[in-house]
Amino acid sequence: MTIYEIAKIAGVSASTVSRVINGKPGVNKETRKRVTEYLEKYHYSPNEAARGLVTGSHKMIGVLISDMRTAHHTDGLAYIQKELASQGYLCLIMNTGHGDEDKASYIQQLSQRRVDAVMLIGSTFESQIVGKAISEYIPRTPVVISNGYIDLPNVYGVIADERNGTVECVKHLASQNRKNLAFILDYETPSNLLKVEGFKFGLQQYINNNEVPRIIKTGPDFQGVYDTTRRLMEEHPETDGIIYSEDPLAASGLRALHEGNYAVPSRVAVIGINNSIIAQITTPTLTSLDNMLLELSMTCVRNLIDVLQGKHVVKKMLIYSHLVEREST
DNA sequence: ACTTACAGACGTGATCCAGA
DNA sequence: TCTGGATCACGTCTGTAAGT
The missing domain is CATH 3.40.50.2300 (Response regulator)
Structure with missing residues (x-):
């Protein structure tokens, strides 16, 4: 139904129907009532495309x-x-x-x-x-x-504020006397690069062991993260803390650590980012940076x-x- | 035969104006 | 003064007429 069809049935012009629809003045009380009844009876719904032409x-x-x-x-x-x-x-x-x-x-x-x-x-x-x-x-x-x-x-x-959030992650791990940290990320998005920046700053601020920050790029798929984590632990068994750029990556990492018999958190602590539902359902449950999405x-x-x-x-x-x-x- | 220009159509809201 | 009809504008597409 268009306003023309409603107008024809109600015995008025299209502009009168338009005034009724939009609550505009200039329409007789009886006419308004009659037009409103027809609009309801025929379930009139305005054509937004046509409305968009005007508005x-x-x-x-x-x-x-x-x-x-x-x-x-x-x-x-x-x-x-x-x-x-x-x-x-x-x-x-x-x-x-x-x-x-x-x-x-x-x-x-x-x-x-x-x-x-x-x-x-x-x-x-x-x-x-x-x-x-x-x-x-x-x-x-x-x-x-x-x-x-x-x-x-x-x-x-x-x-x-993911940069400062990641600094907080490092601070938290440093407070547990962990000194060999790694950061694993998938894509080099602006957001992830801020996290990397925060990770580097946190290391300088709270650990300061003059080692080159261990930042590892991986694929976003489960197997890629799994393999990266296992390789990290084999090549650097001293690693005692890993921060993953997203919770799903951390969940894959937890699986890799579990199957490699690296106890979490006693031997390696793990932190994810986003505080998603994943953080609550992994075993063990995942410490995560809540970036208030x-x-x-x-x-x-x-x-x-x-x-x-x-x-x-x-x-x-x-x-x-x-x-x-x-x-x- | 092809290109270009123009008019009309679509549905609705706003405005103008004539008639009661 | 109030009411309601007529007309224009909005953006884009299609069809037709005119021109090359």
Whole structure:
């Protein structure tokens, strides 16, 4: 049913129906009642595409995520989608993959879809190519980055303080008199590089044994992390503490340590990052850095809605993280 | 035959204006 | 003054007419 069809049935013009729908004045009480009855009877639902032609807003937010399989990202995504829906916005969620060129291409697609605003989930969007795509395709569309920031007039960022969080992880291990630490990461994302920076700083600050920081890159798959952990323990049996860049990696590491008969935490302490559900279900349970991803997502949504409502929003915000101690340390 | 320009259509909101 | 009809604008696509 369109407003023309409702108008014809109700014996009025389309503009009168439009006034009734939008609660505008200038319609007789009896006419308004009659039109309202027909709108309800025929379950009238406005055509948002046509409405968008007039208002210039399709009440649609483009949400880009580099990898939908990343559990801690989808947790945040679920919250973001629900909160935006409660504000009347529809989320157009797109899985971009890790390549910068692909991300730029999706930003162009969002521009063609005329979205009201864009939300980028994850630090991997913090790149020159993405920044260039934003400048070229959506220079006037508000963009909020969850756990990242690009210095452009229309971009707002909310960042987890993972650098200092990782320093806290090292401090915690040092407090247990552990001196031979390793850091294992999968991708060299801006977020992971901040964690590495924090790891190096923590070593200088709290251990200071003049050794080269042991930072090991691995594949993101279970077997890759498993093998890396076993190799680390064989080549450096003195290792007494391992920090993994994500909880799933730490879970794979725990398995490798268990099967290699390296007792956790008495011989090796293990820390993950994200404080995801995984940290609570491993054996032993996993000490993990809570980088407040839910709080981060909530802040992103609040900022996005405030920007859309024309309110002042701080361009770059930092969310503090803290360590949640469990059995693995 | 091909290219270019223009009009009309889509659904809705806003505005103008005529009639009661 | 109130009510409601007519018209325009929005962005893009399609079809048609005109020109080369």
